[in-house]
Amino acid sequence: MIRTLLAATALCCTMPALAKTITVEAGADAQERLQEALILAEPGDVVELGAGTFELTDGLSLDVDKVTVRGAGMDKSILSFAGQLGAGEGLLVTSDDVVLRDFAVEDSKGDGIKSKGADRIVYHAIRVEWTGGPKASNGAYGIYPVEASDILVQDSIVRGASDAGIYVGQSKNIIVRRNTAIENVAGIEIENSFDAEVTENLVTENTGGILVFDLPNLPQMGGHNVLVARNAIINNNTDNFAPEGNIVASVPAGTGVMVMANRNVQVVENAMINNGTSNVMVVAYTQSFDDPNYDPTPRDVYIADNVYGRAGFAPDFDGGQQLAAAFGGALPAIIYDGLGKGLVVNDAVPVLNLGLTKVGQAPTEAKPSLHKQEGADEAVALSPIVLPASMEAALK
Amino acid sequence: MRTFLAATALCVAGFAVSAAPTAPVALVDDAVITAKGMPKKLSDFGFFKDQAGWQPNKGVELYQLNSPLFTDYAEKYRYIYIPTGKKAVAGGDGVVQFPVGSALIKSFGYEIDGQDRLLETRVLLHRADGWIALPYVWNAEQTEATLKVAGKRIPVSFADPSGNKRDISYAAPNKNQCKECHSLSGAVVPIGPKMRNLPHDTLDMLFSNAMLEKTAGNHPPIPDYADDGMPLESRARAYLDINCAHCHNRQGSASNSGLFLTYEEESPVHIGVGKRPVAAGRGSGGFEFAIAPGEPDQSIMMHRLKSLEPGVAMPEVGRSLVHEEGAALLSEWIAAMEKE
Numbered sequence: 001m002i003r004t005l006l007a008a009t010a011l012c013c014t015m016p017a018l019a020k021t022i023t024v025e026a027g028a029d030a031q032e033r034l035q036e037a038l039i040l041a042e043p044g045d046v047v048e049l050g051a052g053t054f055e056l057t058d059g060l061s062l063d064v065d066k067v068t069v070r071g072a073g074m075d076k077s078i079l080s081f082a083g084q085l086g087a088g089e090g091l092l093v094t095s096d097d098v099v100l101r102d103f104a105v106e107d108s109k110g111d112g113i114k115s116k117g118a119d120r121i122v123y124h125a126i127r128v129e130w131t132g133g134p135k136a137s138n139g140a141y142g143i144y145p146v147e148a149s150d151i152l153v154q155d156s157i158v159r160g161a162s163d164a165g166i167y168v169g170q171s172k173n174i175i176v177r178r179n180t181a182i183e184n185v186a187g188i189e190i191e192n193s194f195d196a197e198v199t200e201n202l203v204t205e206n207t208g209g210i211l212v213f214d215l216p217n218l219p220q221m222g223g224h225n226v227l228v229a230r231n232a233i234i235n236n237n238t239d240n241f242a243p244e245g246n247i248v249a250s251v252p253a254g255t256g257v258m259v260m261a262n263r264n265v266q267v268v269e270n271a272m273i274n275n276g277t278s279n280v281m282v283v284a285y286t287q288s289f290d291d292p293n294y295d296p297t298p299r300d301v302y303i304a305d306n307v308y309g310r311a312g313f314a315p316d317f318d319g320g321q322q323l324a325a326a327f328g329g330a331l332p333a334i335i336y337d338g339l340g341k342g343l344v345v346n347d348a349v350p351v352l353n354l355g356l357t358k359v360g361q362a363p364t365e366a367k368p369s370l371h372k373q374e375g376a377d378e379a380v381a382l383s384p385i386v387l388p389a390s391m392e393a394a395l396k
Numbered sequence: 397m398r399t400f401l402a403a404t405a406l407c408v409a410g411f412a413v414s415a416a417p418t419a420p421v422a423l424v425d426d427a428v429i430t431a432k433g434m435p436k437k438l439s440d441f442g443f444f445k446d447q448a449g450w451q452p453n454k455g456v457e458l459y460q461l462n463s464p465l466f467t468d469y470a471e472k473y474r475y476i477y478i479p480t481g482k483k484a485v486a487g488g489d490g491v492v493q494f495p496v497g498s499a500l501i502k503s504f505g506y507e508i509d510g511q512d513r514l515l516e517t518r519v520l521l522h523r524a525d526g527w528i529a530l531p532y533v534w535n536a537e538q539t540e541a542t543l544k545v546a547g548k549r550i551p552v553s554f555a556d557p558s559g560n561k562r563d564i565s566y567a568a569p570n571k572n573q574c575k576e577c578h579s580l581s582g583a584v585v586p587i588g589p590k591m592r593n594l595p596h597d598t599l600d601m602l603f604s605n606a607m608l609e610k611t612a613g614n615h616p617p618i619p620d621y622a623d624d625g626m627p628l629e630s631r632a633r634a635y636l637d638i639n640c641a642h643c644h645n646r647q648g649s650a651s652n653s654g655l656f657l658t659y660e661e662e663s664p665v666h667i668g669v670g671k672r673p674v675a676a677g678r679g680s681g682g683f684e685f686a687i688a689p690g691e692p693d694q695s696i697m698m699h700r701l702k703s704l705e706p707g708v709a710m711p712e713v714g715r716s717l718v719h720e721e722g723a724a725l726l727s728e729w730i731a732a733m734e735k736e
Contacts, residue, residue, distance in 0.1 A: 035546035039571050055551065061572035086567055088712040094572070094582070110677065110707030116652065117582060139707055140677020146652045163677050170652050185459070215674060217665050218654045219646065245673050245680030245696065287672065292664050
């Protein structure tokens, strides 16, 4: 009897069920009902969030492959973590082939949405926001995929992150497309990652607009092949509100694009306007480190075909004002620390070369001059990023 | 949704029939451990002879660890079950490989109003397709623990070891949170039972019951971090190993942090010495290094261990109180490091 029952039960639970839609509405016990749905979902299922505000008391997590979490719209289905008692983020995804779309995450205590080791993840029309605006007490990252291959972040909005609005770390094959990042410390940050396209985003009122960084002592290092193209990078002059200790706390307010310790980065066809320190900075990692496998310098950075607005009128670093005065009131639109190799600027704007000769040198030892180009004018175009067809299909 | 839940209920209800809640179960039900699905009640397994979950059944053996994980001062009761005729095997790396059909069972409770009460029992089941972790929460009558895949917060009042009264919102983890800590390269694995973390009497018990076989290697034990007769360095590293390293290792949930706190880690920067934060956000507390040698009050590690704020507090789950004794130990360890 027991054996038959168990066999029947086993059958019942293993039968490849048809993909189904599990609807979860806002209201009482939202935490338990939504978390349970995310745990009991099976591959192929859609967890559909009703319209309304879900008042959550803990972090949520998803660990089932091929699940879509879909709301009624980024202003309609709202996961509010204002009353969160535990966990390091609002929503954590640790499974592959997940699609997140059409909902909002508000006021999480740590990061907004983190996906770790979640390959082929799609974030589409998601809003992550700290509703009190820029504050050091806000969570670090808004949309935070890390240690994964094939990442697509599109048509999403992130506001108020005390580190980066959209942060992709230690990953490969990445598209960040058509998003809005506003009032974060860094609007969009690609860190320790390979093969990324950051295109057609509106990045405004952050401390720094788009950062392409590489840091030492991490499992994946050697960031390279990053395209920053056709973005509007405007008016990123918000005072840096990152907690000290974090690398972005050292980003000057008024930074448009900052390329640090990366190789083969192309900054092309962007509109970069009204960024008070600089429209583009190309620099080495300046802090001390102990890692023989880490190259702190920028290499093969190509800047071309951009539209430049005003820049350099309020440099936010030591000695910046004096330097600006020496250049007639405003710094050149592009600042290069002089380290690394292969900087090519194909735009008709002056480039300030700080003339540093070794990594970690104090800015006071700078020998500023206008940069003289060496070598080729053109760069070989980066190969377009191609994502699995299933990911682009999920956008429909 | 309703239909879906009903189907699920139906699906797991089958198990409940195999164990009538009032009659003691004769033996552990091996089929329930290895079959697919998530049994709804702890009693379905038959791990305990009594309804209240205190008397382990035949083959279910109580065991100890050298250094336990801190969980809000909860008392923990750990049991190993290995199916009759099978054995766990420990090889050169000291990791205990359990046969399919094994279960690790851990009950959490407090002494409340002079009585020992259980809040939850977590089970790790070794099935043919790997380990599965399931959380069961005890009812107020202490007669049954029920599966809570989404976890549960339980208000509880108790006195800590120093006699201070504590009121906390105890968090029984959800199924995914079980895996967050028990994850190695994305698969669920046991944490505690490694050769170096099992005390002599537990090892003696396992060997004499023919539950464990050692095939190779010598596994010097990790000290009990509470034993102040042991060197400070090894006590601190033991504490980090059992409290942090299940996530903070190269294959764990915190692999991207570059902070690796296993007992074997030799690189000072990966242990945190002079290591700058990567994704700490406000968790940094405004400090530059995970460990600033000689300066515990300037060390991010101490800041996060002493914080109760979500988004700052470490570990991220399972702690709503500061472990004063643990924090004091690590603080002493960092203070004793030579300033750079």
